[in-house]
Amino acid sequence: MNYQAFATLYDHLMAEAPYDEWVAFTKRSLGVDSLQGLSVLDVGCGTGELLIRLLQEGADVTGVDLSSEMLVVARDKCAAIKKQPLLLHQDMRNLEELGQFDIVTIYCDSLNYLETPEDVMVTFASVYNQLPEGGLLLFDVHSTTKVEEGFIGQTFADADDEVSYIWHSFAGEHEASVEHELTFFVQDDNGSYNRYDELHKQRTYSISDYTSWLEGAGFTVEGISSDFNENPPTDESERIFFVARKK
Structure with a gap:
């Protein structure tokens, strides 16, 4: 299938995705009411639906995705609202030195597309290099359940x-x-x-696996919650959220 076509179909498939809840989780994790002035690296930004919401919250956002076709769709959406964020075609496992961001986000279970534990560990190390001391990595994954x-x-x-x-x-x-x-x-x-x-x-992997890999990359895990609320995960949880801070 032509991935340009799928990039457009992706938005149809994700029409009910709770993008506003990812934004709310971001603000809650930082303890702020606004993202004004904060720099965000949105990894796995796809067609830009979440990225646009982060821009509208006042954040300075850079988007990264493995699909150049997805990025074309994202660029067109941003242009339609007169925004021109930096959008980069890169692999999350091997991010270039892009600068220092206050926050790195990897939402919408993007990490679950990585094929091996080594891929996840390399990604955490790659993200670590994009953050200053005290910077936050925020991400979610599917639960094993x-x-x-x-x-x-x-x-x-x-x-x-x-x-x-x-x-x-x-x-x-x-x-x-x-x-x-x-x-x-x-x-x-x-x-x-x-x-x-x-x-x-x-x-996907167990919570203990993700925690161990984050700590091995140099992060401190500050929060683990589930399903867009502040409750700790249970056996019934579907989506697990992590807040990790660079030491």
Whole structure:
């Protein structure tokens, strides 16, 4: 599938994503009512939906994504609201020296697209270099429960006049890993439907694993919560949030 096409379909798939809640989590983690004047590196910024909200909160935001096609969509969205943030095509595992940011965010389970524990550890080390002493890394991941019980063996579907999709999820090759098989049907200008297929793989780990890897990279874990609230994770939690500070 042409990834430019999927970049556009991604927004349709994520239409109900709680972007405002990620912004609220960010402000709550910093203990502020506004992000005015703060510098943010948004890693895995995708098509820019969250990035735009951070800009509108007054933050100075730089966006990074592995997909140049996603970044094209993000750039167009920013231009539409007369914003021109720096958007960079980079791999989170090997970020260039981009400067020093008050905050690095890796939201919307972007870390779960990394394939191995080594990839996660290298990413934490890469992010560490973008922060001054005391800078914060904020991220969320799927819980093992979400992957093993909420995704594996499940089928999701949605249909409307312009875009319809069927989404099958099945077990990956590793523990707490999942493969998402997505089929989209997109209406063209002639009223016909074109089919597009995508396969996405995700993998998650235990809270203790993430904590150990963060500490190994030089971070202090200041907070672990779940599902966009301040409650500690339970066996039923679906999304785990981490607040880590550079020592």
